[in-house]
Amino acid sequence: MSIIVNLDVMMAKRKISLNELSEKVDITPANLSILKTGKAKAIRFSTLEVLCRELDCQPGDILEWRREN
Amino acid sequence: MNTRLKIICILFGVSYLFLIGQVIYNEVIPGFLAGFKDGFESVAKQHTDGETNESSPELYFFYVKPISGRYTFPTPLTNLKTGGLINAEASTFTILSNIPVKLPNWIAIAKIICKLSAFVMTFFLVYIPILVYKLTHSIIRNVLFDETNVKRIRRIGYSILILFGLSVFSLLILTAEAKNVFSLENYKIVHSLDENYYLLLIGLITLLFAEILKISHKMKVEQDLTI
Numbered sequence: 001m002s003i004i005v006n007l008d009v010m011m012a013k014r015k016i017s018l019n020e021l022s023e024k025v026d027i028t029p030a031n032l033s034i035l036k037t038g039k040a041k042a043i044r045f046s047t048l049e050v051l052c053r054e055l056d057c058q059p060g061d062i063l064e065w066r067r068e069n
Numbered sequence: 070m071n072t073r074l075k076i077i078c079i080l081f082g083v084s085y086l087f088l089i090g091q092v093i094y095n096e097v098i099p100g101f102l103a104g105f106k107d108g109f110e111s112v113a114k115q116h117t118d119g120e121t122n123e124s125s126p127e128l129y130f131f132y133v134k135p136i137s138g139r140y141t142f143p144t145p146l147t148n149l150k151t152g153g154l155i156n157a158e159a160s161t162f163t164i165l166s167n168i169p170v171k172l173p174n175w176i177a178i179a180k181i182i183c184k185l186s187a188f189v190m191t192f193f194l195v196y197i198p199i200l201v202y203k204l205t206h207s208i209i210r211n212v213l214f215d216e217t218n219v220k221r222i223r224r225i226g227y228s229i230l231i232l233f234g235l236s237v238f239s240l241l242i243l244t245a246e247a248k249n250v251f252s253l254e255n256y257k258i259v260h261s262l263d264e265n266y267y268l269l270l271i272g273l274i275t276l277l278f279a280e281i282l283k284i285s286h287k288m289k290v291e292q293d294l295t296i
Contacts (some may be wrong), residue, residue, distance in 0.1 A: 035296045036295060039294065
């Protein structure tokens with residue numbers, strides 16, 4: 001997929017672990033892991049909102065579009 | 070899980086197995102026993118009389134239509150209740166006859182293929198209930214939207230369509246053979262697919278259901294992967 005999820009980059013920048021973030025945003029670590037590894041098919045606005053709030057960033061910091069080869 | 074779906078699934082499984090059981094009990098077993106008895110008696114007769122060149126009787130099945138048109142009732146029958154004559158009309162005939170007939174080569178070859186296709190049909194008649202059982206069992210265990218179930222339903226659909234194709238082929242050959250052997254008074258031998266259309270419809274509906282389930286499965290996967 002040409003949409004890249006940079007959640008791991010943002011988590012590293014904010015020095016926050018997956019379990020910590022999952023507790024703060026109330027999403028299971030399994031689901032966050034699916035999102036982090038790019039296996040997710042879609043993301044809800046509500047999920048994006050809580051992630052941006054907790055990571056103090058913009059949606060564009062988490063999601064990125066790259067042209068497919 | 071939806072209780073209604075579970076009940077329908079169980080009813081479907083039971084009625085399907087009942088249908089197969091009924092066919093085996095009413096047609097396959099009596100047919101086999103009659104054939105066995107007939108063959109046994111024929112061999113015993115040959116052994117006693119010392120004759121070996123007597124041709125064994127052939128069973129013919131074909132659809133007929135009155136020459137004067139449908140619903141003209143050209144066959145008089147005696148009603149034993151009243152002793153009077155009643156008019157009747159047949160739509161099929163099953164005839165046991167040992168008329169020695171030289172069939173055209175293509176019918177003789179097609180008959181051999183028909184006899185071989187009986188094995189293929191038997192395989193599918195066993196394979197379909199197994200698939201139905203596995204599918205029913207899977208649904209009862211709450212697994213409906215599954216790639217395996219889609220494949221199972223698709224296989225059921227294709228198997229039913231193959232059965233349809235083989236039945237139609239057999240019927241065409243049987244009718245062609247009957248046309249070569251018989252010429253009946255008041256009736257003409259016709260090609261008809263009658264009951265076989267149900268197989269075609271059931272097969273296509275099953276395939277349609279498989280495709281719907283496939284789309285549903287895809288939607289479920291997407292739903293599950295929406296965070």
